[in-house]
Amino acid sequence: GAVVSQHPSRVICKSGTSVKIECRSLDFQATTMFWYRQFPKQSLMLMATSNEGSKATYEQGVEKDKFLINHASLTLSTLTVTSAHPEDSSFYICSAERTGKQETQYFGPGTRLLVL
Amino acid sequence: GQSLEQPSEVTAVEGAIVQINCTYQTSGFYGLSWYQQHDGGAPTFLSYNGLDGLEETGRFSSFLSRSDSYGYLLLQELQMKDSASYFCAVSSYRDDKIIFGKGTRLHILP
Numbered sequence: 160g161a162v163v164s165q166h167p168s169r170v171i172c173k174s175g176t177s178v179k180i181e182c183r184s185l186d187f188q189a190t191t192m193f194w195y196r197q198f199p200k201q202s203l204m205l206m207a208t209s210n211e212g213s214k215a216t217y218e219q220g221v222e223k224d225k226f227l228i229n230h231a232s233l234t235l236s237t238l239t240v241t242s243a244h245p246e247d248s249s250f251y252i253c254s255a256e257r258t259g260k261q262e263t264q265y266f267g268p269g270t271r272l273l274v275l
Numbered sequence: 276g277q278s279l280e281q282p283s284e285v286t287a288v289e290g291a292i293v294q295i296n297c298t299y300q301t302s303g304f305y306g307l308s309w310y311q312q313h314d315g316g317a318p319t320f321l322s323y324n325g326l327d328g329l330e331e332t333g334r335f336s337s338f339l340s341r342s343d344s345y346g347y348l349l350l351q352e353l354q355m356k357d358s359a360s361y362f363c364a365v366s367s368y369r370d371d372k373i374i375f376g377k378g379t380r381l382h383i384l385p
Contacts (some may be wrong), residue, residue, distance in 0.1 A: 201378075202376065205374070208370075252318070264322055265309070266310075266318045266319065268317050269316070
């Protein structure tokens with residue numbers, strides 16, 4: 160199977176600090192990775208599409224300067240929440256698309272962020 | 276743009292069969308996927324339909340009708356562990372991303 164890891168699984172930080180979340184595809188190469196945010200009892204909202212070696216594509220309403228995405232290799236994408244505020248508290252989930260298989264995304268276990 | 280409609284909640288009895296419907300609107304339709312998500316966990320892939328018809332994977336089946344922009348997920352021999360949220364998701368030729376529906380919360384009664 161295809162395994163995607165995320166680190167950290169849970170983070171608590173103070174308002175104003177920055178938090179970096181890593182997403183790794185462990186046993187396959189992922190040209191494209193996706194970052195989602197999910198609030199309690201709601202659907203997954205796509206934040207941005209991360210492409211290896213190029214700039215991320217952000218969805219409407221998502222601030223690219225606040226949510227910095229870097230996809231430096233075919234197995235790693237990072238999301239940095241800069242100057243986090245309590246309203247950024249959420250469940251952040253990444254997914255990876257195996258190169259050549261658009262129809263299936265493999266999700267990481269998610270990162271629960273709590274900003275105090 | 277893209278949009279999906281699915282029921283917000285469905286209740287069924289253990290051992291029974293349940294069908295979760297999904298209608299969608301998208302340009303350049305590529306395929307319909309289904310994902311399961313338990314409380315506190317991440318979504319897991321269940322099935323994918325790119326062509327019309329039924330795809331069967333064990334107790335779960337998924338159906339697609341491209342002409343009707345409609346699909347469903349069928350769960351048979353329901354078990355308590357199937358209590359979860361189920362999301363349909365549509366992908367298009369236009370871009371690489373998958374758009375998720377709002378999810379259907381499945382409650383299973385003993």
